[in-house]
Amino acid sequence: xxxxxxxxxxxxxxIVLFNFGSSVVxxxxxxxxxxxxxxxxxxxxxAIPLFLIFGRIMQLFPEEDxxxxxxxxxxxxxxxxxxALLTWYAVxxxxxxxxxxxxxxxxxxxxxxxQLPIMILMILTTIYLARSGMRNMGKWSLVMFFFVSLVVIxxxxxxxxxxxxxxxxxxxxxxxxxxxxxxxxxxSFPYAETVIFLCLAGSYEKKDSPYKMxxxxxxxxLIVFVLVFLRNLTLLGPAMMQTSYFxxxxxxxxxxxxxxxxxxxxxxxxxxxxxGIVKIxxxxxxxxxxxxxxxxxxxxxxxxxxxxxxxxxLSAFLYENTMEMFAFLKYYPYYAFPFQVIxxxxxxxxxxxxxxxxxxxxxxx
Amino acid sequence: xxxxxxxxxxxxxxxxxLCGCWNYRGLxxxxxxxxxxxxxxxxxxxxxxxxxVADLGTVKKDQSIKGRIITAExxxxxxxxxxxxxxxxxxxxxxxxxxxxxSQEMAREEGIFNSIEWFLRDGECRETMFVAISxxxxxxxxxxxxxxxxxxxxxxxxxxxxxxxxxxxxxVHMPVYEVYSLLKSxxxxxxxxxxxxxxxxxxxxTAANGSAxxxxxxxxxxxxxxxSKYALFAWNKIKSGILTINMADQKIDDISLEIFQSSTKKNxxxxxxxxxxxxxxxxxxxxAENHSELNVMDEQIVENIQKEAGKMIEENIKAVIEKVQQxxxxxxxxxxxxxxxxxxxxxxxxxxxxxxxxxDIEVEVTSKVHxxxxxxxx
Numbered sequence: 160x161x162x163x164x165x166x167x168x169x170x171x172x173x174i175v176l177f178n179f180g181s182s183v184v185x186x187x188x189x190x191x192x193x194x195x196x197x198x199x200x201x202x203x204x205x206a207i208p209l210f211l212i213f214g215r216i217m218q219l220f221p222e223e224d225x226x227x228x229x230x231x232x233x234x235x236x237x238x239x240x241x242x243a244l245l246t247w248y249a250v251x252x253x254x255x256x257x258x259x260x261x262x263x264x265x266x267x268x269x270x271x272x273x274q275l276p277i278m279i280l281m282i283l284t285t286i287y288l289a290r291s292g293m294r295n296m297g298k299w300s301l302v303m304f305f306f307v308s309l310v311v312i313x314x315x316x317x318x319x320x321x322x323x324x325x326x327x328x329x330x331x332x333x334x335x336x337x338x339x340x341x342x343x344x345x346x347s348f349p350y351a352e353t354v355i356f357l358c359l360a361g362s363y364e365k366k367d368s369p370y371k372m373x374x375x376x377x378x379x380x381l382i383v384f385v386l387v388f389l390r391n392l393t394l395l396g397p398a399m400m401q402t403s404y405f406x407x408x409x410x411x412x413x414x415x416x417x418x419x420x421x422x423x424x425x426x427x428x429x430x431x432x433x434x435g436i437v438k439i440x441x442x443x444x445x446x447x448x449x450x451x452x453x454x455x456x457x458x459x460x461x462x463x464x465x466x467x468x469x470x471x472x473l474s475a476f477l478y479e480n481t482m483e484m485f486a487f488l489k490y491y492p493y494y495a496f497p498f499q500v501i502x503x504x505x506x507x508x509x510x511x512x513x514x515x516x517x518x519x520x521x522x523x524x
Numbered sequence: 525x526x527x528x529x530x531x532x533x534x535x536x537x538x539x540x541x542l543c544g545c546w547n548y549r550g551l552x553x554x555x556x557x558x559x560x561x562x563x564x565x566x567x568x569x570x571x572x573x574x575x576x577v578a579d580l581g582t583v584k585k586d587q588s589i590k591g592r593i594i595t596a597e598x599x600x601x602x603x604x605x606x607x608x609x610x611x612x613x614x615x616x617x618x619x620x621x622x623x624x625x626x627s628q629e630m631a632r633e634e635g636i637f638n639s640i641e642w643f644l645r646d647g648e649c650r651e652t653m654f655v656a657i658s659x660x661x662x663x664x665x666x667x668x669x670x671x672x673x674x675x676x677x678x679x680x681x682x683x684x685x686x687x688x689x690x691x692x693x694x695x696v697h698m699p700v701y702e703v704y705s706l707l708k709s710x711x712x713x714x715x716x717x718x719x720x721x722x723x724x725x726x727x728x729x730t731a732a733n734g735s736a737x738x739x740x741x742x743x744x745x746x747x748x749x750x751x752s753k754y755a756l757f758a759w760n761k762i763k764s765g766i767l768t769i770n771m772a773d774q775k776i777d778d779i780s781l782e783i784f785q786s787s788t789k790k791n792x793x794x795x796x797x798x799x800x801x802x803x804x805x806x807x808x809x810x811x812a813e814n815h816s817e818l819n820v821m822d823e824q825i826v827e828n829i830q831k832e833a834g835k836m837i838e839e840n841i842k843a844v845i846e847k848v849q850q851x852x853x854x855x856x857x858x859x860x861x862x863x864x865x866x867x868x869x870x871x872x873x874x875x876x877x878x879x880x881x882x883x884d885i886e887v888e889v890t891s892k893v894h895x896x897x898x899x900x901x902x
Contacts, residue, residue, distance in 0.1 A: 266647055328865035398708030399701050402644075413651055413701060421652075 167367040169297025172304040173437055174356055174376035178349045179307060179383065180438035181259045183430050185405060187384045189341035191333045192397035193326055195388050198338060202345035203381045209351055209500060210373045212507045217360045217369035219510050225357040225503070226452040232509040239453060241502060246449030248498035249355060250466065253442035254474035257281060260435050261474070262481050267408055267428065278471050285439040286467040289447070290460055293362055296440050303433040310426045311383055315390045317414050317423075322393035347492035350377070351499035358445035404485060443467055551580065554617035558591065559678025561663035562601070562639045564630040570597045573604040574664035575616060576678045591676035593667060601642045618649045622682035624700070625656050625719060627663035628736075628743065635741035636716075637707065640700050651701040654685065657736040657743065659720035666719045666730050677730055684732050685717050693756050693765030693783070694749035695732045707741055710864040710871070713854040714738050715755065718746060739854035747844065754840040757805055757891075758857050760788040767809065769832050772816035780813035781833055784896060790862055794870055799881065801859055803841060805891045809833065811898040820898040830893045837891035849883050859885060 189195045220228050225245065230238040260281055261274040269277070288296055353373070363369065391406040394413055400406045408427050415421035444459075446466045451459035478484045559576040572595065579592040594612060598604025605616050626639050636655065643649040658666045669677050688695050695717040706714040715735040722731045734749040747755055756762040764784070768777035786807040793800045811820055811829070818825050848854050855861075860878055864871040874881060 268647070270647055325865055329868040329871075332864075332868055395701065396705035396709070398705050402704075402708075409651060409701070413699075415652065 163292050163294045163362055164364060165293050165297045165362050167364060167372060169294065169301055170356075170363050170367075171372045171376050173297050173300035173441065174353060174373065175379050175383075176300045176304055176307065176434045176437040177355070177441050178353065178376065178380040179430075179434040180349055180352075181256060181431065181435065182349050182384065183307070183311070183387060183407060183427075183434060185259070185407070187345060187388050189344060190337050190401075191341050192401050193328070193392055194330060194333060194338075195341065195392070196385060197330075198341035198345050199381070199384050199388060201338070201342035202350055203377065205342065205346045206350040206377060207374075209503070210353070210377060211370070212503055213353065213357055214368075214370040214373050216357060216503065216507050216510055217363070219514055220361075221363070221369075222361055224359060224361040224448060225506060226449055227361065228506060228510065230452065232506065232513055241506070242449050242453050245354075245358060245498060245502060246446055246453065248495070249358060249442045249446035249449060250470050250473065252352065252355065253439055253446060253466075253470040254477055256435060256438050256442065257470060258474040258477055258484060260431065260439075262484055263405060263408075263431060264428075266481065267405065267424070275475065278474060281435075281439065282467045282471045285436055285443055286463055288436065288440045289443040289463045289467070292460075293359060293444065296437060296444070300437050303437070307430050307434055308379075308383060310430050311386055311390075314411055314414060314423065314426065315386050317416050317420065318390045318394050318410065320416070321414070322390075323396065324393060326393055326396050327389075343492045344488070347495050347499055348488070350380075351495065354499050354503055355441050355445045357503060358448055359441065404481065439470075443470065446470070549615070549617075553614055555594065555612060555614045556580070557616050557618050557621045558676055559623045559625065559667050559681065560618075560621055561625040561627075561658070561667050562630065563627045563662045563664060564634055565597070566633075568597075570599060571601055571604050572597050572662075572664070573601065573608070574667055575605075575608065576667045576676065577616070578620075578676060588674045589676060590674055591667075591669070591678065593664070595664070601639065602646070618643075618646070621649065621653050622678045623656055623685075624653055625658050625663040625666050625681075627658050627661075629661075630663075631657055631736070631738075631743035633742075636703070636738070636743075637741040640703055643700050644704055652699045654682075654697055654699045654717070655703055656681070656685065656717045656719050659718055659733060659746075665721065669730075670728060673727070681719060681730055681732075684730075688717075688732060689756060689761055690763040691765070692749075693753045693762050694734060695752050696735050696756070696759075696761070709858070710860040711855040711858045712740055712860075713856045715747070715752075715856045737848055737852045737854050737856055739852060744852040744854055745848075747847070751840075751844045751847065754837065754844045755856070757786065757788055757837060757841050758790075758803060758845060760786075760790075762786050762788075766812070767833055767836065769829070769836055771818060771829060771832060776815075778813075778815035779811065779818070779829060781809035781829075781893070781895070782812040784808040784810060790857075792859070792863060792866075794867070798886070799859075799863070799874075800886045800888060801862075803845075803887065803889045805837060805841070805889070807833075807837065807891065807893050808896050809893055810896055814898070819902075821902055826895050830895055833893040834891040837893065838889045841889045841891070842887060845887050845889075849885065849887075853879075853883055855882060 187195060187199055189198055191198060216225065226242045229241040233241060257278055261277045264277050265272065265274055288299065387407060391400050391410045394410045395406060403409045408424050411424035411427045414423060443463055443466055447459040447462040450462050450466065478487065555577040557575045558578050561574040563572040565572050575594045576591045577594055579590045594608050596604045596608035598607045608616055624639065624643065626636055640655060643653060644651060660666055667677050685695060685697050689697060696715050698714065698716050703714060715737055718733045718736050719730055720733045721728055735747045735752045735755065736743055737745045737747060753765055762783065767781040767783065769779050770777045771779050786805060788803060788805040791802045793802065814820065820826060845857060848856055863874065
């Protein structure tokens with residue numbers, strides 16, 4: 160199979176959009192209300208070592224994705240267990256995002272439309288995009304990144320006249336446990352979810368530094384998150400921000416510049432749609448690649464459609480209702496931790512040993 | 525080639541089926557609600573709702589849209605909204621409602637939270653709709669209008685309240701989401717606009733009449749339009765308005781000052797167990813009327829006008845704050861919120877006894893007035 164090559168920008172912006180995914184709509188609001196910028200910063204700092212690990216793995220094996228690395232490091236049995244676990248995570252994440260999307264659509268704009276048709280449309284689109292390959296996903300991200308960030312900047316600017324800056328105060332009104340929990344939440348959703356891109360690695364240009372790619376992405380995400388948070392908070396106030404499921408959407412409903420520039424919430428919906436497509440596609444690709452590796456198939460593309468269908472079926476019975484979906488967010492960090500941190504960590508340690516051994520051998524030989 | 529054509533055809537077909545939403549309803553199939561009035565029937569324990577809808581059916585070429593009232597009862601607000609369908613061909617659509625009017629009696633006894641909750645939760649209603657209190661015996665009465673008058677009352681109310689702060693400065697404007705935020709804030713008090721019927725020429729119309737003071741979500745009293753003006757000063761929400769003062773020792777006020785710009789800063793000091801709130805306002809005005817023909821070219825006279833106006837604003841702001849402090853004990857100016865935001869430690873100390881501390885807080889007001897011009901004449 161011919162390897163597809165993804166350019167630096169395409170790869171970086173797909174990570175950025177992946178991170179935006181659901182967060183740009185759900186808002187990065189947490190349990191700490193007006194102080195959410197603290198956990199946002201803390202989570203970003205916490206993500207740095209993790210991204211260093213990701214980067215190191217990509218650098219040591221620039222031609223391989225994490226599945227291939229696991230296979231060659233841990234032998235057939237253990238490697239396959241690792242691959243199976245990560246594949247499951249990718250499918251599950253795909254289903255979660257799909258469900259986020261359909262719940263949002265139902266609550267915000269189509270209360271009487273069943274969720275299934277919405278999901279079908281969404282999954283068909285992403286299956287198509289996934290089958291067209293990484294490169295096309297990258298191109299999509301490149302274009303859509305500008306749209307999405309323009310919307311964020313535009314809504315931020317239009318929100319300024321209505322903003323109440325003293326809503327940012329007071330600082331320090333929560334307990335340490337609350338800060339920690341919130342930080343952990345933002346760390347695992349969305350930052351650490353970038354582990355999905357380890358599954359897609361191996362097709363980046365060799366000359367590009369994976370560190371640079373990951374940290375640029377992290378930095379851009381951070382800026383957008385802070386903007387989104389500031390916009391939502393200063394417009395809604397902490398109480399309203401914490402009580403809404405989709406603060407960004409509510410914020411956009413409130414923004415009004417004069418009488419003519421109002422009701423711009425569809426911009427936020429389209430943001431969710433455009434970034435969500437990247438997130439679902441990336442998960443689908445990762446899941447299909449994992450499954451292909453598991454069964455030692457040459458081409459992962461034939462698996463995209465069945466994986467998509469699987470994810471859709473899964474998302475349909477994941478939760479009973481929206482409340483459950485948001486309640487699960489609280490436990491998600493603990494559930495996702497092994498996939499997001501422990502598996503890559505083990506792989507990385509394995510990599511280092513492997514590389515040292517090889518170096519020694521080549522010296523001796 | 526044929527394959528391509530087929531694909532194109534398929535795409536066109538798909539587009540046809542993908543447009544619009546699942547439950548599309550045309551304009552002729554909905555009743556567009558523009559204003560809502562909530563009354564509570566204590567005996568039946570039912571909400572009595574009146575919806576003003578924009579009646580699109582009767583629009584003729586040279587006539588504006590007319591409003592029409594639909595009434596419905598229900599155990600809850602949503603129940604009532606759906607019950608309205610029993611007498612109407614079309615369903616109610618809430619996406620364009622301007623105003624939610626709540627009856628005085630209900631606001632006093634049941635509180636307003638019940639009425640606003642649905643509007644925040646439901647996806648169709650908008651958070652920017654504002655809440656007002658009716659001073660008539662029912663809320664519904666405010667939305668009524670005389671026969672054969674065109675126009676929509678709710679739209680008029682909307683314009684009256686929205687533009688008030690930049691014209692006459694006599695009432696507040698409070699959208700639903702801000703009501704919620706204030707109820708959840710430390711102050712837990714707020715002010716809402718008040719509506720009543722009044723004569724305008726020989727027509728009976730709905731007019732703004734000051735503001736209503738809430739402690740928690742319960743109505744505790746009213747502020748007159750004049751008091752509301754100085755309350756707006758204290759909130760730093762005033763955009764324009766007229767100040768009148770008496771300079772030449774006549775029996776009536778002889779000078780009108782038009783407010784161009786004003787800003788108010790609030791702060792507090794904590795000294796030996798006592799809190800002192802400091803309010804500083806600075807206002808740019810123009811001399812707009814000058815009955816006694818004072819020489820506005822004379823610096824000393826302008827200086828006096830500025831001093832006099834400043835003193836007047838100071839006294840009135842102080843009076844309105846004292847009134848809500850002592851009569852209503854409602855923290856509508858957000859003193860508690862201010863302390864909570866600026867000095868968390870102090871707030872934690874005071875929080876438990878706040879109810880006792882609040883009425884006795886000393887308020888110091890200093891107002892500066894600056895005359896920027898005197899219109900067309902010297």
